[in-house]
Structures are given as structure tokens and as C-alpha cells.
Amino acid sequence: MSVLYSLGAVVALSALAWVGGSVAALHPLFGVWLPYAAIIAFLAGLTWRVIRWASSPVPFRITTTCGQEKSLPWIKASRLDSPSTTLGTIGRMALEILLFRSLFRNTQAQLREGPRLVYAESKFLWLGALAFHWSFLVIFARHLRFFLEPVPGCVLLLQDLDGFFQIGAPVLYLTDLVIVAALVYLLGRRLWAVQIRYFSLFTDYFALLLLLALAGTGIWMRYFTKVNILEIKRLAMGLVTFTPVTPEGIGPLFYVHLFLLSVLIAYFPFSKLAHMAGVFLSPTRNLPNNNRMKRHVNPWNPAVKLHTYAQWEEEFHDKIKVAGLPLEKD
Amino acid sequence: MAEATPKPEQLVQIDYRPPKRDWMDPAVEFRKGTFCYSATSKSLRYLEMPNPREWQPFERDWKLPPNWRETILEGMRERLARYRGFRLFMEICVRCGACADKCHFYLGSGDPKNMPVLRAELLRSVYRRYFTTSGRLFGRLAGARDLTEDVLKEWFYYFYQCTECRRCSVFCPYGIDTAEVTMMGRELLNLVGCNINWVMEPVANCYRTGNHLGIQPHGFKDSIDFAVDELEEITGIRVEAPINKKGAEILFVVPSADYFGTPHYYTLLGYLMILHEMGVDYTFSAFASEGGNFGLFTSHELIKKLNAKVYSEAQRLKVKWILGGECGHMWRVLHQYMDTMNGPADFLEEPVSPLTGTRFENARSSRMVHICEFTADLIRHGKLKLDPARNDNWRVTFHDSCNPARAMGLLEEPRYILRSVSNHFHEMPENTIREQTFCCGSGSGLGTDENLEMRLRGGLPRANAVRYVKEQHGVNLLTCICAIDKATLPALVDYWVGGVEVAGVHELVGNALIMEGERRTTDLRGEPLPGKEA
Numbered sequence: 033m034s035v036l037y038s039l040g041a042v043v044a045l046s047a048l049a050w051v052g053g054s055v056a057a058l059h060p061l062f063g064v065w066l067p068y069a070a071i072i073a074f075l076a077g078l079t080w081r082v083i084r085w086a087s088s089p090v091p092f093r094i095t096t097t098c099g100q101e102k103s104l105p106w107i108k109a110s111r112l113d114s115p116s117t118t119l120g121t122i123g124r125m126a127l128e129i130l131l132f133r134s135l136f137r138n139t140q141a142q143l144r145e146g147p148r149l150v151y152a153e154s155k156f157l158w159l160g161a162l163a164f165h166w167s168f169l170v171i172f173a174r175h176l177r178f179f180l181e182p183v184p185g186c187v188l189l190l191q192d193l194d195g196f197f198q199i200g201a202p203v204l205y206l207t208d209l210v211i212v213a214a215l216v217y218l219l220g221r222r223l224w225a226v227q228i229r230y231f232s233l234f235t236d237y238f239a240l241l242l243l244l245a246l247a248g249t250g251i252w253m254r255y256f257t258k259v260n261i262l263e264i265k266r267l268a269m270g271l272v273t274f275t276p277v278t279p280e281g282i283g284p285l286f287y288v289h290l291f292l293l294s295v296l297i298a299y300f301p302f303s304k305l306a307h308m309a310g311v312f313l314s315p316t317r318n319l320p321n322n323n324r325m326k327r328h329v330n331p332w333n334p335a336v337k338l339h340t341y342a343q344w345e346e347e348f349h350d351k352i353k354v355a356g357l358p359l360e361k362d
Numbered sequence: 363m364a365e366a367t368p369k370p371e372q373l374v375q376i377d378y379r380p381p382k383r384d385w386m387d388p389a390v391e392f393r394k395g396t397f398c399y400s401a402t403s404k405s406l407r408y409l410e411m412p413n414p415r416e417w418q419p420f421e422r423d424w425k426l427p428p429n430w431r432e433t434i435l436e437g438m439r440e441r442l443a444r445y446r447g448f449r450l451f452m453e454i455c456v457r458c459g460a461c462a463d464k465c466h467f468y469l470g471s472g473d474p475k476n477m478p479v480l481r482a483e484l485l486r487s488v489y490r491r492y493f494t495t496s497g498r499l500f501g502r503l504a505g506a507r508d509l510t511e512d513v514l515k516e517w518f519y520y521f522y523q524c525t526e527c528r529r530c531s532v533f534c535p536y537g538i539d540t541a542e543v544t545m546m547g548r549e550l551l552n553l554v555g556c557n558i559n560w561v562m563e564p565v566a567n568c569y570r571t572g573n574h575l576g577i578q579p580h581g582f583k584d585s586i587d588f589a590v591d592e593l594e595e596i597t598g599i600r601v602e603a604p605i606n607k608k609g610a611e612i613l614f615v616v617p618s619a620d621y622f623g624t625p626h627y628y629t630l631l632g633y634l635m636i637l638h639e640m641g642v643d644y645t646f647s648a649f650a651s652e653g654g655n656f657g658l659f660t661s662h663e664l665i666k667k668l669n670a671k672v673y674s675e676a677q678r679l680k681v682k683w684i685l686g687g688e689c690g691h692m693w694r695v696l697h698q699y700m701d702t703m704n705g706p707a708d709f710l711e712e713p714v715s716p717l718t719g720t721r722f723e724n725a726r727s728s729r730m731v732h733i734c735e736f737t738a739d740l741i742r743h744g745k746l747k748l749d750p751a752r753n754d755n756w757r758v759t760f761h762d763s764c765n766p767a768r769a770m771g772l773l774e775e776p777r778y779i780l781r782s783v784s785n786h787f788h789e790m791p792e793n794t795i796r797e798q799t800f801c802c803g804s805g806s807g808l809g810t811d812e813n814l815e816m817r818l819r820g821g822l823p824r825a826n827a828v829r830y831v832k833e834q835h836g837v838n839l840l841t842c843i844c845a846i847d848k849a850t851l852p853a854l855v856d857y858w859v860g861g862v863e864v865a866g867v868h869e870l871v872g873n874a875l876i877m878e879g880e881r882r883t884t885d886l887r888g889e890p891l892p893g894k895e896a
Contacts (some may be wrong), residue, residue: 096532128535360440
């Protein structure tokens with residue numbers, strides 16, 4: 033059911049934008065004001081979210097250690113999976129954020145006859161996730177050519193690399209293929225694997241379908257309907273220079289693309305997509321495993337009522353004496 | 363109970379297909395063998411904890427206080443503000459499912475709510491309903507649901523069906539730690555008096571007598587004296603085992619099962635032998651007679667209460683530093699909580715081995731050293747005379763206990779020791795050891811007999827790996843460094859494997875140790891010592 037609701041939502045949003053893109057009077061709304069509002073929601077929302085996370089302290093250093101601790105000098109410590117230094121911790125976080133280290137460990141358990149439980153390597157989720165996130169980043173960076181004039185060399189270089197194989201005209205970007213494949217895989221996995229479907233929520237499908245629609249409209253414009261790039265760039269430049277314009281002849285498909293993007297970034301901070309920021313704050317990963325070397329301070333460390341030695345000795349005084357153990361008060 | 367336990371071939375018929383029913387509709391059946399009994403009012407009263415009463419989970423009426431819902435929601439609010447991890451873990455999960463088949467309870471039961479992601483969703487769904495706008499507005503569509511008594515019952519069932527082992531957290535791309543979620547869930551349940559006796563009675567005992575088993579000072583002394591006598595019978599050597607001795611160099615803290623349980627007891631004998639042979643100036647404390655801390659399975663406040671005696675006794679006895687025995691959750695507390703909660707331990711000195719001069723740099727702040735670190739250092743420096751052939755009757759494997767593995771990273775020290783004291787050491791498959799180790803299925807206070815079926819289910823992955831090395835290498839001894847493991851693995855491997863014994867690492871050290879002036883024909887279990895058979 034959730035997947036149908038999500039699909040319905042994405043279709044409805046696209047249709048809405050199509051109408052907006054078809055009616056000239058609505059162009060300022062869909063081309064200017066909604067994108068601005070979305071950006072404000074994104075920045076304000078994400079700031080609010082991060083501040084709220086940061087305002088809860090980390091009372092304990094609860095690192096999950098995934099390798100050998102640093103102990104005796106002749107035992108090789110795992111500097112990245114169980115880091116004891118700040119540098120090691122930065123390394124661990126970098127691996128986590130750039131290469132999805134933990135997901136790379138993924139296995140798939142299977143109960144076979146015997147019984148025998150086997151744990152097969154299972155890198156598809158890691159591969160799919162990595163492929164999606166990196167293509168998204170590259171596509172995002174490629175889009176800077178619409179927002180910058182002159183277009184920086186690095187953006188052009190990235191564009192050339194992405195179109196390295198020079199297939200077709202306009203040149204096919206690899207990331208366009210990869211992102212669709214990855215999203216289809218991630219969605220397919222959610223639908224076919226019964227266990228994953230069982231706990232998937234509306235938001236899980238919605239995010240994937242929204243991204244698919246966003247990528248789809250972009251791809252459609254680039255390879256099939258061929259929109260007026262120059263006019264689109266004028267609109268984009270108008271947005272970033274705060275001199276908004278809504279040129280004629282862009283076509284509704286572009287407005288669908290832009291609106292879906294606006295929805296995505298406005299939705300971002302208020303949904304699970306905020307994991308992008310949250311992962312940096314995860315206390316099991318971003319703290320070193322140096323608990324016994326360096327004291328971690330809990331800002332609200334509460335005073336608790338204790339059962340003291342004196343109370344203990346008082347209660348068991350006679351028994352302690354008979355047992356011949358030393359007493360503080362005889 | 364035991365006669366009702368299904369046979370292995372029945373238990374292993376596990377259906378991993380989720381039920382038709384939507385997970386958001388709570389449905390828990392408290393079936394015998396799959397849950398723990400409630401805490402007695404006596405324990406709760408002693409600890410001044412809320413809502414002491416007589417009740418059982420399988421009863422309809424849980425006798426909750428009238429304002430239970432407000433109490434829980436207020437408790438959530440407080441904890442969201444106090445623990446960044448809790449707030450983050452409520453908000454950033456993308457339900458990728460990488461954790462799903464990493465949980466031993468899921469693998470052993472097929473119950474989808476044992477997938478770590480859904481276990482956390484039980485709490486998240488309530489979080490969304492009361493703490494997020496989308497949850498308030500869109501309800502189920504936003505994954506939000508009302509906090510009802512049935513939801514609370516579900517929390518009880520599944521948060522006492524998680525051993526806080528943190529295996530899922532190793533695989534989570536955001537490091538979401540189900541142990542943290544479960545700990546919060548249990549704290550909230552405790553606010554309205556929903557707790558289990560296997561946890562609360564030890565906690566109450568520990569608060570009063572200093573140890574989980576409720577052993578009073580004279581009983582503690584008797585147990586240690588008994589071990590000394592027994593060791594004399596085995597080795598011909600009378601060791602000293604001082605208790606509450608002021609001015610000793612080292613305070614030695616062990617889990618109480620070491621002096622009261624089997625096979626823990628043989629590990630205790632092993633410790634006593636090394637400490638004697640090395641002439642270590644140490645003392646036990648009859649008050650800090652427990653390193654374990656069932657507070658960890660209850661609330662952060664109780665962790666602190668029960669842990670405080672370790673430093674206070676070290677200070678009172680004027681020792682220089684503290685040594686800790688083999689125990690899993692005990693070391694999670696000692697490594698990740700003690701210094702923060704009850705430190706700084708500035709009245710102690712930075713630990714230095716009196717025999718090798720090694721400075722335990724990694725314990726320079728908390729000033730507490732793990733016995734495996736201590737012994738590995740002794741062996742490395744050639745201080746112990748060891749004859750690994752004395753363990754030739756054992757083909758050994760090692761079970762990484764969850765907390766030393768995933769909350770400390772104590773992986774190589776026990777292996778180094780085992781390789782030094784045994785000629786036949788075989789690892790279990792790599793996805794079942796080290797940071798990926800599988801829980802015994804009975805950790806975090808769930809090791810009670812009424813919960814046996816669930817323990818056996820949860821222990822299936824571990825037992826299955828043991829069976830593999832038994833078949834491949836003829837392994838007949840499963841070693842570990844955790845008191846709960848030692849208490850519960852024997853029943854587990856008997857059920858799923860058979861023909862494999864359980865031992866602490868220091869039991870094997872004791873067997874292999876050649877003591878000055880010894881007269882030995884048996885190992886610590888009283889069995890003929892290989893090479894010394896009459």
C-alpha cells in the first residue's frame with residue numbers, strides 16, 4: 033500500500049508541476065518562488081535539525097569497536113576500525129561517509145539443511161547505495177554549469193569525464209545510467225525482498241520514486257525532448273543572482289523537473305534523508321575508542337544515592353567480624 | 363519448563379516470511395519459554411523503583427499506574443534531550459535492512475520484529491506520533507502510532523528479547539546501535555515498573571551485598587577460602603588470596619559467578635595460580651565483590667549506583683590500580699562508563715605491571731586493566747612457565763564475547779594467551795568471530811530458564827559455528843571471557859552440538875602453568891593432566 037501512496041504522491045506532484053509549467057501565469061510561482069521557498073526550507077530545516085541534534089549532549093563514549101583496541105605495544109591495533117586517536121577517527125568517518133565502510137561488511141545469512149547457517153558476501157546493497165550517492169553528487173556538480181558563468185574548469189572536466197565514452201549526441205553521461213539503475217535496484221529490492229517490504233514505510237518509497245522521477249525528467253529533457261538550454265540557464269542564473277526571470281519557451285517538462293527538485297530539497301531536512309547530516313554525528317562512529325585513556329565527561333552526570341561501604345559494614349558487621357575480615361569500625 | 367522445550371529439529375523449522383499482519387498492529391503472545399518473568403515487588407522496593415507490585419507478563423492486566431502514558435512520554439522527552447545518540451537513532455534510520463539478518467534472535471526465530479530495524483521502529487513509531495509534526499498529522503502513513511498498552515507490551519517483549527550485543531551496529535551504515543535503543547526502551551519500561559526478575563533481583567542484591575548473587579561477606583570469604591583449599595589439593599601449593607587488605611598494590615575485581623558458578627570457578631583457580639606464581643600484591647574486596655553490573659540492563663542511573671563501589675573500594679583500600687577478571691558486560695561498563703560516571707580516579711596511579719614494568723597506557727585514565735591484557739603481557743615477557751601440552755586433551759576454539767569485542771576491541775589478547783597455552787586452537791568461521799561475533803543468546807539479563815526456548819533460538823548462530831569447528835577440527839572446548847557465556851553456553855552447546863565443554867581462558871592458563879614446587883596430576887577440573895596420567 034505504502035508504495036502505491038508514494039507513487040500517487042509523486043504522480044500528483046508531477047502533474048501539478050506540469051499544469052504550472054503549462055500556464056504562463058504560474059511560471060513565477062513554479063520557476064522562482066517555490067524554488068526559493070524550498071531552498072529556505074532546506075537551509076533553515078537542516079540547520080534546525082543539526083542544532084537540535086547538537087543540543088543533546090553525548091553523555092558517554094559508546095564507540096562500536098570493529099577491530100583490535102590499542103593496548104599492548106606489540107599488538108597491532110586496528111587504527112581505522114577501532115581508532116584510538118582523532119586522526120584515526122577522522123579516517124574512520126571518512127571511510128564511512130565516502131565509501132560506506134559498514135555497509136561493505138554486509139552479508140546475507142541463509143539457513144540450510146543440517147542445520148547450517150551460512151553468511152554469504154552480499155555487496156549489492158553497498159554497491160547500489162554507493163552508485164546512487166556518488167552519481168547523485170556528480171550530477172549535482174555537473175548542474176553547476178547552469179548556475180555559474182563562466183562555467184569553472186572543474187565542472188567542465190567532470191562533465192567530460194562523465195561523458196568519457198562519447199556515446200550518442202548529446203553525449204551520454206554515465207551517471208545518468210548509473211543513477212537510474214541504482215535507484216531501480218534500491219526500489220526493486222524494497223519490493224521483492226518480503227522482509228524489507230514488510231518494514232518499508234511511505235517515506236522509503238517516496239524518496240526513491242521522487243528521485244527516480246527527478247532523474248527521469250532530467251534524462252528525458254537531455255536526450256529526448258531537447259529543451260531550450262539557454263533559456264533554462266537564464267532562469268537558473270536569475271535565481272542565483274537574485275534577479276529572477278521566467279523566460280518563455282522552456283516547456284512544462286522543465287517545470288516538473290524543477291518542482292520535483294524543490295520538493296526533494298524542502299522534504300530533505302524533515303525526513304530520513306537528513307541521514308546525510310546525521311551520519312556525521314553518530315556517537316558509535318565519530319568517537320575514538322580511547323575510553324580508558326582519556327576520561328569522557330558527561331555534562332549532566334547526575335548525583336545518585338549510593339549504598340556506601342560504611343552502610344555495608346554496618347549491616348554485615350558481625351558477619352565480617354566472625355569471618356575474620358578487617359573492619360573500619362570495630 | 364524444560365520438558366516443554368521443543369527438540370532441535372523442531373526448533374530449527376524457522377519461517378523467515380513475515381506474517382500478513384501489518385507490523386504496526388501490535389500483537390504479542392506471551393508463550394512460555396519465550397519471555398522472562400516479572401520482577402518481584404521486594405526487589406523494586408529495596409531499590410525504591412516505581413510501581414512495585416505482583417504481576418506477570420502473560421496476565422491481561424499489567425497493573426500500570428494511571429498516568430503511565432504521560433510518564434513514558436515525559437521519560438522519552440527527557441532522554442531525547444540528554445542523549446544525542448537516542449535522538450539521532452530515532453531520526454536517521456533509512457530502513458535499508460542491512461541489520462535485518464544480523465540479529466541472532468531474528469536468525470533463530472524468524473520473527474520480523476527481531477530484525478534490529480523493526481525492534482527500533484517499535485519505539486520510533488511512538489516517537490514519531492508524539493514528537494514529530496508529520497507523525498502527528500499523518501499517523502500511520504508517516505510510520506507513527508499511538509502508545510497503547512498493547513504497544514507497551516510489545517516493547518516489553520522485544521526489548522527483553524534483545525541482548526544488547528551490538529552486532530547490528532557493526533553493519534549499520536550510520537552506526538545505529540540497537541543496544542542504545544533497547545537500553546532506552548528498558549529505561550522507559552522501568553519508569554512504569556515493567557521489568558524482569560532475572561535482572562532486578564541481581565541488581566537489588568548487588569546494591570545491598572555488593573554482588574549479584576547476594577553473597578554476604580562471610581560467604582564471600584568462604585568461597586575464596588574454598589578455592590584456595592581446592593587449589594592446594596590440585597597443586598600441592600597453598601596460595602594466598604587476601605580480602606579487604608589495605609595497602610595492597612592491586613584491587614582485583616571479578617564477576618561473582620567466578621567464585622560461585624561452574625565452569626567459572628576453574629577460571630578463578632587459574633587467576634589465583636598466576637597471581638600467586640607472580641607474587642602479585644593484590645586484594646579482593648568483599649564489598650566490590652562483583653564486577654558485573656546488571657544496572658546496564660536497567661538504567662544508566664543503576665549502572666552508576668552499582669559501579670560506584672569499584673572506585674570507592676580502590677580508594678578505601680589504598681591500592682594503586684585495579685585489575686578486572688573475565689566478564690563481558692562488566693567490561694562494557696568498566697571500559698565505556700566507569701570513568702565517566704564515577705571517575706576521575708585521580709587517587710589511583712597509572713597501572714604498571716609489577717613484573718614486567720609494562721605501563722598499561724591504554725588504561726592511564728580509568729586505571730583498570732583487563733586480566734587478559736595483564737596475562738598476555740606476562741606471557742610475552744616470558745614470565746610464566748607454560749606447558750601447552752597440559753591442555754592437549756582439549757581442541758580449543760574461542761567465542762568472542764559481545765562486549766569485549768564490540769565495546770572494547772579486546773580481540774588479540776585472549777587469542778595470544780590461548781595460542782600460548784594450547785597446541786590446538788581453531789577459529790570459528792570469520793563471520794561469527796571478532797567484531798562479527800554472535801551472542802550466546804542469553805546476555806543482558808535474559809539467561810533465565812523460563813526463557814529457555816528463546817535463548818536456544820538466539821544462540822543458534824553461535825552454536826552452529828561451534829558445531830562447524832567440532833566437525834572440521836574435532837573441537838571439544840569452547841573458551842570465552844564472559845561470565846554469562848560460561849553460565850549459558852553449556853546448555854546451548856549441549857542442545858545444538860553436544861560433546862563440547864565451556865571454559866574460561868584463564869582455566870587453560872591455570873592448566874598449562876608450571877608452578878614452583880607443584881605436585882600435579884590433574885587439571886583444574888580434577889581430570890588427569892595430559893602427560894601426567896598415573
